[in-house]
Amino acid sequence: MFDKQTTLADLFTLKLQGLYDAEKQLLKALPMLSDKATDPRLRMAFEKHLDETENHVARLEQIATNLAVDLDGPRCKAMQGLVEEGEQMMALNATDEVLDAALISAAQGVEHYEIAQYGTAVYFARRLGYHTEAALLHDTLAEEKSADELLNQLAINSVNEKALS
Numbered sequence: 001m002f003d004k005q006t007t008l009a010d011l012f013t014l015k016l017q018g019l020y021d022a023e024k025q026l027l028k029a030l031p032m033l034s035d036k037a038t039d040p041r042l043r044m045a046f047e048k049h050l051d052e053t054e055n056h057v058a059r060l061e062q063i064a065t066n067l068a069v070d071l072d073g074p075r076c077k078a079m080q081g082l083v084e085e086g087e088q089m090m091a092l093n094a095t096d097e098v099l100d101a102a103l104i105s106a107a108q109g110v111e112h113y114e115i116a117q118y119g120t121a122v123y124f125a126r127r128l129g130y131h132t133e134a135a136l137l138h139d140t141l142a143e144e145k146s147a148d149e150l151l152n153q154l155a156i157n158s159v160n161e162k163a164l165s
């Protein structure tokens with residue numbers, strides 16, 4: 001179970017642990033999404049985000065070193081659920097085009113969750129005076145937002161159209 005949280009700094013540590021576990025789950029899930037994707041641009045988007053995700057893990061490790069906190073914490077249940085939903089999408093008996101649209105929808109669920117969590121973490125870090133760490137978290141937040149926007153563009157400009165019929 002959780003240790004008792006008495007300060008915003010404690011809650012910030014818990015957020016970092018949750019993000020760390022979430023990113024590590026994503027490191028395993030993204031190659032599966034990329035294998036399943038048929039649109040080459042979608043595959044590239046997943047591969048690009050896999051590289052970025054490795055960097056997100058490294059940034060969290062850097063923050064943990066700077067602040068001397070332990071990143072071992074409880075499983076991120078939200079990411080577990082989002083990954084399971086991605087697995088449901090991958091298991092659909094769908095055409096390639098519909099499957100690509102389904103993979104994007106699952107991936108955007110992941111990105112939106114991460115955007116929400118990193119957004120909170122940035123503000124906690126700033127309030128706690130951890131400005132270097134807030135900047136690192138903000139770099140990751142920006143990459144999560146651009147990954148989401150890339151998926152949006154792929155869906156709107158191409159994948160959804162191809163899945164229409």
Ligand SMILES: [Fe+2]
Nearest residue numbers: 023053056114
């Ligand atoms: Fe990430």
